[in-house]
Amino acid sequence: MTEPLLQLRNLRVTFPGPRGPVQVVHGVSFDLGRERLGIVGESGSGKSLTGRSLLRLLKHPAKVETDRLIFDGIDLNALSEKQMRNIRGARISMVMQDPKFSLNPVMTIGTQIAEALRVHENLPRTEVKTRVRAMLDQVRIDDPDRVMKLYPHEVSGGMGQRVMIAMMLIPQPDVLIADEPTSALDVSVQAQVLDLIDTMIVGNGMALILISHDLELVARYCDRVLVMHRGRVVEELEAGQLHAATHPYTKGLLAAVPRMDETRKVLPVMDRDMEYDQ
Amino acid sequence: MTPALSIDHLFVRYGRTDVVKDVSFSVKPGESYALVGESGSGKSTILRSVVGMVRDWRGKIEVDGMPRQGRIDLAFARHCQMIFQDPYASLHPRRTVDATLLEPLKVHGIGDRAERVVQMMQDVGLDPRFRFRFPHQLSGGQRQRVAIARALMLEPRLLLLDEPTSALDVSVQAEILNLLVRIREERNLTYVLVTHSLPVVSFLCDRLGVLRHGRLVEEAGVSALRTGTFAEPYSQELYDASLGAGDRDLAALQEATRGMGM
Numbered sequence: 001m002t003e004p005l006l007q008l009r010n011l012r013v014t015f016p017g018p019r020g021p022v023q024v025v026h027g028v029s030f031d032l033g034r035e036r037l038g039i040v041g042e043s044g045s046g047k048s049l050t051g052r053s054l055l056r057l058l059k060h061p062a063k064v065e066t067d068r069l070i071f072d073g074i075d076l077n078a079l080s081e082k083q084m085r086n087i088r089g090a091r092i093s094m095v096m097q098d099p100k101f102s103l104n105p106v107m108t109i110g111t112q113i114a115e116a117l118r119v120h121e122n123l124p125r126t127e128v129k130t131r132v133r134a135m136l137d138q139v140r141i142d143d144p145d146r147v148m149k150l151y152p153h154e155v156s157g158g159m160g161q162r163v164m165i166a167m168m169l170i171p172q173p174d175v176l177i178a179d180e181p182t183s184a185l186d187v188s189v190q191a192q193v194l195d196l197i198d199t200m201i202v203g204n205g206m207a208l209i210l211i212s213h214d215l216e217l218v219a220r221y222c223d224r225v226l227v228m229h230r231g232r233v234v235e236e237l238e239a240g241q242l243h244a245a246t247h248p249y250t251k252g253l254l255a256a257v258p259r260m261d262e263t264r265k266v267l268p269v270m271d272r273d274m275e276y277d278q
Numbered sequence: 279m280t281p282a283l284s285i286d287h288l289f290v291r292y293g294r295t296d297v298v299k300d301v302s303f304s305v306k307p308g309e310s311y312a313l314v315g316e317s318g319s320g321k322s323t324i325l326r327s328v329v330g331m332v333r334d335w336r337g338k339i340e341v342d343g344m345p346r347q348g349r350i351d352l353a354f355a356r357h358c359q360m361i362f363q364d365p366y367a368s369l370h371p372r373r374t375v376d377a378t379l380l381e382p383l384k385v386h387g388i389g390d391r392a393e394r395v396v397q398m399m400q401d402v403g404l405d406p407r408f409r410f411r412f413p414h415q416l417s418g419g420q421r422q423r424v425a426i427a428r429a430l431m432l433e434p435r436l437l438l439l440d441e442p443t444s445a446l447d448v449s450v451q452a453e454i455l456n457l458l459v460r461i462r463e464e465r466n467l468t469y470v471l472v473t474h475s476l477p478v479v480s481f482l483c484d485r486l487g488v489l490r491h492g493r494l495v496e497e498a499g500v501s502a503l504r505t506g507t508f509a510e511p512y513s514q515e516l517y518d519a520s521l522g523a524g525d526r527d528l529a530a531l532q533e534a535t536r537g538m539g540m
Contacts, residue, residue: 256452258481267452
């Protein structure tokens, strides 16, 4: 068997609290090949912290410990901050939730995407421009030359998110971490953006980690789903096997979603304080 | 019977653009009506013009037979209240739950205040020990319960709900939806709900209107959501886009069992 692209063992994240340290992620482990992995959980389940820990983005006062964090044969824990910067963006990149807050408001879209490329590669100016135009074309922006000159406030949310994806994919990373990439978008645009991420991932043979609170959405776009609850992975499922979920938390989560052909008078709710056995 | 809310040829203008164009619909007393559409379709703007948060509108808005005018109206506030999307933004950060719930009673000179506050907190499923907490000391679901309690303090007949659950987690959303169904039954309320989530409409409403670019393109009963048949292609598109994977699985499963002659 080949070595997985990314190996994570026993991730623990702790924050200081008024009554001593609070552990928010309790030993998350997984292997990632060139596949699409979904991480699902509610607010506070630790899903976003897990995503950020992979890039070592969590700063003081958060305390992050792992037994093993290996990416493509490189031990990420052993890297200096400077070496880590060569990994971030170039090899593993991340799409955040809201394009409004993640794009630089005073730089044109073309310059921002070009910057993402220039930081990691030394290319002549004309080459950079061609690559940016080709990238915008790939994320299905109709008129790349016009859009390159626009500022982030001049584009819609869906287009902003496509620009973000273009920026993240232009250095041709191996892993894309998408943290709630569509929560700030409309239903009809959501599907377009996810379809786009999907084709880019499959087309370039990359790995995807899709973090979301929406179980069904994740199941639709991933091969494998990890369900997180209170800092632990409670269940791992094949995407097509959602209805075969055995863990009470996953089942509760699925049942609590209203359906399109709703006939139930009352939706089942979960016992919030329930501690699930490991 | 006088409709609880009647909107007739409504136009709303922001600057030079009409964001709501010639919208007419009416909601019967006791009915639960949903306005659905994408961002920018004008659905929230319609609610905001009903309560007077938007001034520049033309047409006719009648609440329980009384035409709306552009001024502050205590009787209207007692009749109609609104609940907003983000409970953190809609509650005063430096007021306790108690102060938030007392405010409408003070404005309207209603007595027995302490008892009413405690009673209302129990009605919406908030433990009375949260009475002197600030919004930041509550979870998202608890905050939305406070917002609902605040809206119910004056015992209104008509509730306008602007995306009441889209800022909440799925399990919390289920609790709040159950609460909304229960108080509607107990108090015989009329709901006008704005949302982009069709499954929520299916759970909470009787009828829906689909808005696109400020125009009402279709009105349908929720049965259209169950069967998935809309007259307008745009509504159908919206419907298809919001089908969850679970619904699709279910549809595929039903298809398969039918094929097997079961």
